[in-house]
Amino acid sequence: xxxxxxxxxxxxxxxxxxxxxxxxxxxxxxxxxxxxxxxxxxxxxxxxxxxxxxxxxxxxxxxxxxxxxxxxxxxxxxxxxxxxxxxxxxxxxxxxxxxxxxxxxxxxxxxxxxxxxxxxxxxxxxxxxxxxxxxxxxxxxxxxxxxxxxxxxxxxxxxxxxxxxxxxxxxxxxxxxxxxxxxxxxxxxxxxxxxxxxxxxxxxxxxxxxxxxxxxxxxxxxxxxxxxxxxxxxxxxxxxxxxxxxxxxxxxxxxxxxxxxxxxxxxxxxxxxxxxxxxxxxxxxxxxxxxxxxxxxxxxxxxxxxxxxxxxxxxxxxxxxxxxxxxxxxxxxxxxxxxxxx
Amino acid sequence: xxxxxxxxxxxxxxxxxxxxxxxxxxxxxxxxxxxxxxxxxxxxxxxxxxxxxxxxxxxxxxxxxxxxxxxxxxxxxxxxxxxxxxxxxxxxxxxxxxxxxxxxxxxxxxxxxxxxxxxxxxxxxxxxxxxxxxxxxxx
Numbered sequence: 001x002x003x004x005x006x007x008x009x010x011x012x013x014x015x016x017x018x019x020x021x022x023x024x025x026x027x028x029x030x031x032x033x034x035x036x037x038x039x040x041x042x043x044x045x046x047x048x049x050x051x052x053x054x055x056x057x058x059x060x061x062x063x064x065x066x067x068x069x070x071x072x073x074x075x076x077x078x079x080x081x082x083x084x085x086x087x088x089x090x091x092x093x094x095x096x097x098x099x100x101x102x103x104x105x106x107x108x109x110x111x112x113x114x115x116x117x118x119x120x121x122x123x124x125x126x127x128x129x130x131x132x133x134x135x136x137x138x139x140x141x142x143x144x145x146x147x148x149x150x151x152x153x154x155x156x157x158x159x160x161x162x163x164x165x166x167x168x169x170x171x172x173x174x175x176x177x178x179x180x181x182x183x184x185x186x187x188x189x190x191x192x193x194x195x196x197x198x199x200x201x202x203x204x205x206x207x208x209x210x211x212x213x214x215x216x217x218x219x220x221x222x223x224x225x226x227x228x229x230x231x232x233x234x235x236x237x238x239x240x241x242x243x244x245x246x247x248x249x250x251x252x253x254x255x256x257x258x259x260x261x262x263x264x265x266x267x268x269x270x271x272x273x274x275x276x277x278x279x280x281x282x283x284x285x286x287x288x289x290x291x292x293x294x295x296x297x298x299x300x301x302x303x304x305x306x307x308x309x310x311x312x313x314x315x316x317x318x319x320x321x322x323x324x325x326x327x328x329x330x331x332x333x334x335x336x337x338x339x340x341x342x
Numbered sequence: 343x344x345x346x347x348x349x350x351x352x353x354x355x356x357x358x359x360x361x362x363x364x365x366x367x368x369x370x371x372x373x374x375x376x377x378x379x380x381x382x383x384x385x386x387x388x389x390x391x392x393x394x395x396x397x398x399x400x401x402x403x404x405x406x407x408x409x410x411x412x413x414x415x416x417x418x419x420x421x422x423x424x425x426x427x428x429x430x431x432x433x434x435x436x437x438x439x440x441x442x443x444x445x446x447x448x449x450x451x452x453x454x455x456x457x458x459x460x461x462x463x464x465x466x467x468x469x470x471x472x473x474x475x476x477x478x479x480x481x
Contacts, residue, residue, distance in 0.1 A: 050460040
């Protein structure tokens with residue numbers, strides 16, 4: 001059986017940024033203000049008035065397909081990981097398939113968890129391994145958070161996409177390990193418009209499960225922290241992932257390249273994977289990446305090795321740094337308008 | 343259904359029928375004389391031919407002319423000022439569309455743009471209509 005690689009990757013970060021100071025100015029509650037500062041997020045990416053998870057996913061997918069150098073009509077599957085999807089009964093993947101110009105494709109969504117992006121990648125890899133056509137995996141999120149909620153300063157918007165297929169790729173997927181527990185940390189009953197959130201439970205379980213999945217992956221594959229050049233963890237905020245890194249004895253410098261939370265916020269299903277894309281923008285052949293994504297009490301750890309195909313594909317479309325540097329600051333009122341709250 | 347939705351419904355036509363045009367800027371080429379059009383045609387104005395083939399346009403081009411809209415056409419658009427322009431595509435034909443991701447006062451003739459897809463409007467609650475837009479090429 002041929003090895004499956006990531007043939008192309010792409011990302012999209014909207015250009016609007018909201019500084020956390022703006023949120024604090026709107027909500028002058030002292031406790032709220034101190035809390036958001038302590039979590040280390042400076043600003044977050046905000047989807048424009050005419051953007052949502054579908055348009056952002058499309059942009060990322062278009063970049064990934066362009067980097068992979070394939071025709072969208074050759075895709076065998078499109079799997080989209082999206083936690084904040086607006087529709088209960090409409091496929092985001094099918095919409096993106098139509099936008100890319102293909103219809104003879106298996107389009108399915110991986111939903112209801114902030115690790116749905118990494119789960120989609122694991123499924124996409126397996127699907128590409130079993131079949132003979134490439135699979136497009138998208139992780140996109142545009143979370144709807146209640147104003148003045150604890151999550152408001154942390155939740156960002158953005159998307160990332162990967163094309164999994166056989167051939168000389170930008171990175172080879174070495175393996176994955178997942179674990180899952182039952183918990184109420186972020187949940188949203190169907191009749192309410194916003195998510196409920198229990199910060200303490202979420203932080204505790206995030207630590208436990210991420211450490212468990214990452215250690216188990218390394219033990220099973222006989223690897224150590226020193227074997228990896230880069231580590232990426234789910235970035236719920238800019239503080240807790242560093243605590244997990246300390247527990248796993250991961251040096252700070254190995255986390256730096258994929259650590260984007262303080263600049264764009266938590267992208268939920270795309271949180272860890274956009275870090276992987278940022279690393280691929282600068283990585284060299286042979287370097288190894290270990291990414292761990294957390295959501296709804298579970299964690300997916302994925303090991304990657306940068307391949308020969310990385311040469312010449314980086315410049316095919318804008319890098320993450322290009323998207324991060326192209327920004328326009330907005331005030332809190334514009335943010336509410338762009339989020340369709342008012 | 344509100345008056346606003348009724349008006350939009352009348353304008354929208356068949357949502358599924360317009361997908362190739364709205365998502366992928368699908369044009370048509372006259373099989374007889376090769377003339378290219380951004381829209382679907384029934385009769386070629388050049389040779390009066392009636393046989394057309396569908397062509398997916400690249401979406402890349404340059405701003406031919408533009409206008410900054412300060413007052414939106416319909417209150418339902420709920421949008422502030424935005425840029426709208428005629429884009430001369432690589433294929434040589436001109437397409438009209440909104441130019442996003444840029445302050446309309448910063449628009450310039452000759453600026454390189456690329457097609458993307460954005461939310462255009464919402465028909466009935468939750469039924470989002472997406473439409474191609476143009477955005478400046480940043481690299």
